[in-house]
Amino acid sequence: MNELPQTEDWLDKQLREEAPYIDDSGFTGRVMKQLPRRHSLRTQRAIIILTATIVSVVIAYFGSGEGWFVREALVRAATLPPLTVFGFVIACGLLLIVGGLWAALTRIRDPIA
Amino acid sequence: MELTDADLLARVLVDGDQHAFGELVRRHQSPVRGLLRQLTRADVELADDLAQETFIRAYKNIRSFRGEAKFSTWLYRIAYNVFRDQARKRKELVGIDEAQWQSQADPQTADPGLRHDLMNALNSLPLHERSAIVLCCQNGLSHDEAARVLEIPLGTVKTNVLRGREKLKKILAAWGP
Numbered sequence: 001m002n003e004l005p006q007t008e009d010w011l012d013k014q015l016r017e018e019a020p021y022i023d024d025s026g027f028t029g030r031v032m033k034q035l036p037r038r039h040s041l042r043t044q045r046a047i048i049i050l051t052a053t054i055v056s057v058v059i060a061y062f063g064s065g066e067g068w069f070v071r072e073a074l075v076r077a078a079t080l081p082p083l084t085v086f087g088f089v090i091a092c093g094l095l096l097i098v099g100g101l102w103a104a105l106t107r108i109r110d111p112i113a
Numbered sequence: 114m115e116l117t118d119a120d121l122l123a124r125v126l127v128d129g130d131q132h133a134f135g136e137l138v139r140r141h142q143s144p145v146r147g148l149l150r151q152l153t154r155a156d157v158e159l160a161d162d163l164a165q166e167t168f169i170r171a172y173k174n175i176r177s178f179r180g181e182a183k184f185s186t187w188l189y190r191i192a193y194n195v196f197r198d199q200a201r202k203r204k205e206l207v208g209i210d211e212a213q214w215q216s217q218a219d220p221q222t223a224d225p226g227l228r229h230d231l232m233n234a235l236n237s238l239p240l241h242e243r244s245a246i247v248l249c250c251q252n253g254l255s256h257d258e259a260a261r262v263l264e265i266p267l268g269t270v271k272t273n274v275l276r277g278r279e280k281l282k283k284i285l286a287a288w289g290p
Contacts, residue, residue, distance in 0.1 A: 011281055014231050015250040022143040022150075027161065031138050031168045035131060042128055 118184045125175055134175075138168050141185055144252055145192050151247040152196045154236045163199060167192040182261060189248065190262045200240075227285070234284040241265075242277035249274050 061067045077085075116124075116133075118140070124133035145167055149160035170191050171178075178187050235243060241263075248259040249270070256274070260267045 011278060011285075012250050014227070015235075015246070016253075018228065018231060018235075019144070019147050019251045022146045024139060024142055027142050027146070027164070028135055028138045031142075031165050032131065032135050034165065034169055035134070035172050036169075 119180070122175070122178070122180075122184065125172075134172055137184070141188055142168075144185065145188055148189060148247060148252060149192055149196060151235065151251070152193070152240070152244060155232070159199075163195050164192065166195045170195060182258065186254065186258050186262060189252070189254070190264075193244065193262055230285060231281070234281050237284065238277050238280060241269075242273045242280065245270050245273035246277040246281070250278070 116136070118137065121133040121137050124130040125137070142164065146160060146164045149163045149167070150157060153160045153163070167188065171188060174191075178184065182190075235246065238246065244263060245259055248254045248262055249256060254262065256267055256270045259274075260270045263270065
């Protein structure tokens, strides 16, 4: 015959011990494969913003006499002194570098990826 | 830095991040599978199928989780509902299988180890007592949380736990000196 523990809560202790950790053994992978695919909200957001931008540009283009101001701006840029154009290119490059560095430094490392 | 369940849930809700949901599955798979193994009387294959269904149902309905209870409690509730739906299909809730099991689970013919006897005794309890015992005594839920999971009044949970414990003690006492 078995010896039973004498304390009042031996049953609770035994029951708790009867719940050992179950190893994953590919369970999570199987669940993930069966999850319904859906566009992430980021993707949806990007699609909405891109569509809105394209629609706005098209409206602005036709609403402004088929973009006469763009042609005007290009003509003006072509007549700028070379030194000004060079300065403008350098400024754009610096802006891109600063933007890239900021994005790299502020990115949070994803611990679950 | 380890993300909390709330952080992971936020990622799933805001970004639709499936990696975050995968981490939640990894964290909670053991207790959910354990609960379902107890409810299905150690039918490992069936329990794992039901556990998969539980997590898929949780993912589909994740927006209905309002954070009023712990995420694990919400999962237990889904798991219990999945089990109940499946049990209805198998007519387990009408009591035929219960009686069948109780006749099979005669402690006199079981393995003499206390651990085995305890499992056998637990499995011999009717579903309403077994589920209350498993949630409260094994998975550490409060009576109130168990009442929410099982969708029954708090007093009924307390009664089921009390009766279940009495029966377990009685069954296991038969093996004493």
